[in-house]
Amino acid sequence: MVVESSPTMVTRSAGSCEWTLVAEDAPVLFPDENLAPKLLLERFSHDELKSGSHRVVFKLQTGNGCYYFKHYKISDWKSRLQNWVRSSRARIEWDHTWKLIELGFDTCLPVAIGEKRKGPVVRDSYLITREIPDSVQLDQFVEKVLPALPERTRRQLRFELARQLGIVTAQLHLKGVQHRDYHAGNVLVSWDETSLKLKLWLIDLHQVSFGSKLKTKQCLRNLALLNSYFSNRGNASDRRRFFRSYWQTFQTKKNGRPRGFQEYKSTLLTIEEFCDQKMWKEFARADQKWERGNRRLVILEGESEQNACRGVSELDRDFLKAVSQNPQNTFGLPLLNKSVSVTKRVTLKGEQGILSGYLTVCDKHSKPKFSARTAWDIGHAFIRRRLSTPRPLLFVEAKEQQWLVTEAIPNSMPLTDYAQSSQAHHLNFQSRRLLTRQLAAQLAWRDRCGFQDNHPTLFNILIQPDSDTFFFLGLGYLEQLNTPVSEKKIIRTLAAWTSGSLPLSGITRTDRLRFLKRYLLEKEGDWKRYWNRIDSKVHSVHSN
Known part of the structure; x- marks a missing residue:
């Protein structure tokens, strides 16, 4: 897909909403000249991909291909204040995307931006981009696509991925692009199994800033973000292939390397050491946040004299309270004798429906070295480190007995x-x-x-x-x-x-x-x- 760096633009207004659109896409998205944002969802079949208090993302199916429609909402006073002092989130992503296109990077084509104003302040804002056909996120490509390919194809595309990723990363650094959200989920991959070639596309560009050539510290931080995903994927050969490509791209420009990257082997050691230190610090910080509690879990321990209990936020809170107060009755178990442990399939009441899991019940006599709380903590630590384990859904710990429910893995x-x-x-x-x-x-x-x-x-x-x-x-x-x-x-x-x-x-x-x-x-x-x-x-x- 060839992207023009300066296509013809048109501007339109619909009440308090002002639109800027790529001319050739305007009649596709707004064929009747009615530019009300909500009509996009009535006009086209669509899927809701993400939903939150600040942003909703839809995929629109049109007769001229697919588009992504992002609705950025002003949900609180903080967001409203931010729009007083800076551009709207849609405007930021629009500007950053066009700047990357001008610099020669592959990314999605933004075709429309809409801003709804109340006085001088932008309230809600909207961004529409064209779909990049036949592409998947980098993490999905590594975890799902590559393993399913024939070995020769898989090996060659793996080599090509390391090479292309090294080139793109070096070009970002050479051209002064600091991507503070440079994760595998924000890179798309398209590939051809016949030619064994692939292309990388940068998306979700809010956390991007532009300047001159990046300094050594900025390059290291950017590489550490990428390493956080690849730390337990790939091997030493993949990393060497990535770094060789990264280094050779710097060689194409006179005085292109940062001041701290002057010799191949020492630079490689510096990068590996920095990425390792950053990775372990991030893991430790995430563990501490989880222990203190966040929006992804419910903590009931410490309330009155009930049992220690924690559960994931998807669980119904009243159901979790009932479990913590009387797990035996809630799970429909008979009174267990000492030195007896039980494992059974159970269903849990969730906020959005039923969750299925496996319940393990034991006491200190049947499994003296087993700890349900440890299984809970380490289970979620595993997931943060991308180690595969059934997700712990809840645990209850009493003086004599302990209960643990983990996610049921289908067809296992x-x-x-x-x-x-x-x-x-x-x-x-x-x-x-x-x-x-x-x-x-x-x-x-x-x-x-x-x-x-x-x-x-x-x-x-x-x-x-x-x-x-x-x-x-x-x-x-x-x-x-x-x-x-x-x-x-x-x-x-x-x-x-x-x-x-x-x-x-x-x-x-x-x-x-x-x-x-x-x-x-x-x-x-x-x-x-x-x-x-x-x-x-x-x-x-x-x-x-």
Whole structure:
């Protein structure tokens, strides 16, 4: 799609709303010259994509293709005051998008901006952009599209993605564009499986500022934003390919590099060190915010003498109070004896409907090392770090018993069951290798994040075969450290998993070796030494 940097514009007014439109799109969006914003939703079939107090986003289906319609609302006095001292949010995005187009970047084409005024102040504002056809968000491309492609195509597009991302990032820095929201969700990808080429598009451009060439600190902060998504996706080869492309793009312009980026290897080390420090700080800050409470959870502990209880904000608050006061009756369970634990499927009353989950009930005698609160905290810490686990929906903790409900993962089964099924036995080489690598990469990232498993077992792995996704269970046995898991504990976990896999006909010795090599890919360790230590520990356990 070719975007003109200066198409013909027309201006129109409809009551208190003033519009600026690209001339060729005006008759498509407003064929009867009635420019009332609400009529767009009556005129075209549409889907509501996002809805909040400040913004609503619709996708409009027209006879001339799809458009995105953003309605920015003035919801409180703060928003009204902001529009006194700066442009409306629609105007900011409109200006930033056209500026990026002038600088040669690929982005969506803005075709209309509307501002509803009351006196000199803009109240609501509207932005309409053309759809970028055959494109998906970068995170969806990495997580959904690439894994479904044939191996050769997947590998080549992965290489091309790293290269293109390096080029675009360097060009942003060279041209003085500081994107303070440079995340995978704000980049679109379009691709061609025949030519094995792809293109990156920048979207949602509120947090963009323009100036001269970025300084070293600004470049590092921008790279750290991108790293927050790719930290546990890809490998060292992908990062080297990205950085090589990033560096070579700087070389095309005389004196293009920032002052702090003068030598290849030292620059690479500087970037990796900065990104790592920033990533761990962000994780720690997010953990603290979650512990204090935010709009995504309901905290009931500390109210009168009721049990400690927390739940996600989607749950009905009255339902959550009933659970916290009498979980036994609310979930319809008989009085449990000591040393008994129960797991059952349950439904929870939510604000927008019913949520489905699995309830685990246990006491200190049946599972003395298990903590429902730990499972809750670590479960959400996993999700923030992009480790797959069923989302914890609520927990209740009393003196003797504890209750935990986690999200039900559809069409999933324990890995131990899957490994003995006919489905596992008929996996082709590529699928088997992909699954093995994915699980190894997830465990390596979990250990790097400092989540130590004090009760390692292969039974605490869930698989969703339709999506080739693994989920960690048994988080109530984990401990969150401030450092990566030690080699001693790593060997313990790997030995426990190996021991659990020996009776499973669907897991071969080759699978275990491939798993270990992928696990150690970014560690300083000889796989043979690890293999021998694991083998020795497994044999010592079985001999006893």
